[in-house]
Amino acid sequence: MGRTSNKQKSGSRGAAGQLRIIGGRLRGRKLAVADLPGLRPTTDRVRETLFNWLQFELPQRRCLDLFAGTGALGLEALSRGASEVTLIERNATAAALLTEHTRALNDQCHGSATVAQADALQWLTQAKMPPFDIVFVDPPFHSDLAAPACALLQQQQLIHSGSLIYLETEKEWPLKVPENWRLEREKLAGQVCYRLFTVAAEEDLT
Template identity: 55%
Template sequence: MPRKPPPTKSRTAAGAISQLRIIGGRWRGRKVAFAPIEGLRPTGDRLRETLFNWLQFHLPGARCLDLFAGSGALGLEALSRGAAAVDFVELDRGAAQMLRQQLDLLQAEGARVHNCPAQVFLEQPGEAWDVIFVDPPFAGDLWANTLQTLVAGDRIRPGAFIYVESPRSTPIPTPADWRLEKEKHAGQVCMRLFRA
């Protein structure tokens, strides 16, 4: 199974705490903690730097969705770089709780954490997004259903950017009117940025 490099860990009295560093924007250099849950693989610094270089002119004022948020690395980076709002969707209760704590510490405005399955969240009515991050667990096969539900729910603004991270060998079925803007491979990981 393709895996990203493991996040750095530090030891505390409470046990292992995983951390990541925000690499740009108002919180640049800040370290945030996340739940050390098996299978959780935050997008690494180099990949995040590439992604947010792609998106740098589209984030200020944007409404973003971080599906399968996990550590919240992508949504936190978006907020740090000027996004107006981010919906973080995370199934694991511990990860969602830790993410809320980190957002409180950062005094982040415009952030909402939803502790529920991505499919359930996408089926609910609500506002549309300008930037959407789709980075599900690599062990599952969630890309097709997630993108299908996302499109069916009419929650994508015209011209929105959809970032999809997947194993290199995984085909990503997208609507015919989506345009592939950027693509990069890093080891067995494939980064794709589409525009709706």
């Protein structure tokens, strides 16, 4: 993913196409997207809906963007007031481009974003850090990564009671998430199903 500064473009190396930040301090900023097969940025329509859901939740929150790809979700969260955003991306080219963007964008936002080039499931297994308030889970379609990623978030205590989890999958994916995740929102857009969950405390389970 790439980024345009006020005077010049950055992140153009190995880039094809652009992604636009749709809200917040960076609204309208165009970001270059790495030229990689299968890279699928979340559409403007879906992002608009998602961030309408989250509009009062993002300020000063710690966010995790798994399978970050173009960074469409994590960088949108940064633009809209998140205090910390951690983006996890396995592909070296995409991660390098994301790193360029975060270095440039951090100075223009109240929060900061960092990038880790890593396999998301391995990163979840090894991560040692406080729980996140908001997590974006948007793995490649038909990859069988959504369920284990959700399970690891819970097992590794990387979320807490009240955390919000955004999950984007192919519409035929059989829903399989931890039992204390409560479905708050769910919509379809073509072949995409996207959902927002709240993590419930054990004492709240019925």
